Amino acid sequence: MTAGIQPLSENGGDVSAPRHVAIIMDGNGRWAAKRRLPRSAGHRRGAEAVREAISGALKAGVEYLTLYAFSSENWNRPQEEVTDLMGLLKLYLSREVKSLSKQGIRLKVIGRRKRLSEDINEMIERAETQTRDNKRMTLVIALSYGGRDEILDAVRSIAADVADGRMSIDDIDEARFQNSLATHDLPDPDLIIRTSGEQRLSNFLLWQAAYSEFLFLDLLWPDFTEETFASAMEEYQGRHRRFGGRP
Ligand code: FPP
Numbered sequence: 001m002t003a004g005i006q007p008l009s010e011n012g013g014d015v016s017a018p019r020h021v022a023i024i025m026d027g028n029g030r031w032a033a034k035r036r037l038p039r040s041a042g043h044r045r046g047a048e049a050v051r052e053a054i055s056g057a058l059k060a061g062v063e064y065l066t067l068y069a070f071s072s073e074n075w076n077r078p079q080e081e082v083t084d085l086m087g088l089l090k091l092y093l094s095r096e097v098k099s100l101s102k103q104g105i106r107l108k109v110i111g112r113r114k115r116l117s118e119d120i121n122e123m124i125e126r127a128e129t130q131t132r133d134n135k136r137m138t139l140v141i142a143l144s145y146g147g148r149d150e151i152l153d154a155v156r157s158i159a160a161d162v163a164d165g166r167m168s169i170d171d172i173d174e175a176r177f178q179n180s181l182a183t184h185d186l187p188d189p190d191l192i193i194r195t196s197g198e199q200r201l202s203n204f205l206l207w208q209a210a211y212s213e214f215l216f217l218d219l220l221w222p223d224f225t226e227e228t229f230a231s232a233m234e235e236y237q238g239r240h241r242r243f244g245g246r247p
Pocket of ligand 1 (some may be wrong): 027030050120221
């Protein structure tokens with residue numbers, strides 16, 4: 001499989017390359033269990049697969065890549081695993097930001113930051129500031145993120161605007177709502193990929209996924225490579241998107 005994108009005429013689809021790809025990185029635990037390794041080993045390999053996804057996205061010319069790294073529900077995992085994942089994220093933020101910048105990548109984190117420790121918050125702020133002028137691609141990491149939380153936060157901010165007289169109820173429309181979401185500066189995801197064979201959204205980008213294409217892959221996240229990304233692009237370009245309009 002080549003990393004190139006097939007011309008549209010060869011695969012019958014009617015869509016161009018996706019601008020925004022979002023990934024639910026699932027299966028680290030199962031990858032580790034298959035090898036009788038601790039779950040932490042699966043997460044570590046998962047962090048390596050993140051590099052593969054980024055280089056695949058860069059090669060495909062994707063403008064926005066969103067990765068679901070830690071959901072609002074993941075706080076309910078055993079404390080040891082939560083600590084482990086947070087440690088891995090810290091390691092990632094401390095080691096990778098330079099390389100992200102070199103590759104022209106802007107980093108953006110979405111999710112409930114209040115629940116994250118002070119040091120992680122500081123690292124995130126530093127990384128976002130350091131990379132904010134990069135233009136080649138935006139890497140969005142969803143951390144302590146839940147789609148329902150995000151929608152509730154948007155409702156609260158709109159309700160406050162109405163209560164304080166800054167907005168009238170009649171002004172509330174899709175554009176205003178989208179503008180109140182954490183993803184206000186991103187286009188909706190064209191394609192959402194989930195690994196590990198599970199076929200659900202798990203509270204990821206609920207508003208934004210209204211017209212996304214879905215791709216469910218049987219492989220476990222640590223096995224995801226640049227080539228997997230390239231095949232996903234080919235599959236996507238064979239799709240027919242109608243956005244509820246054309247028959
Ligand atoms: C799902 O696998 C994966 C997670 C909950 C964490 C995702 C985190 C990473 C890929 C590593 C760190 C990320 C970055 C951005 C550095 P699971 O544990 O639910 O697997 P299972 O369903 O097989 O148990």
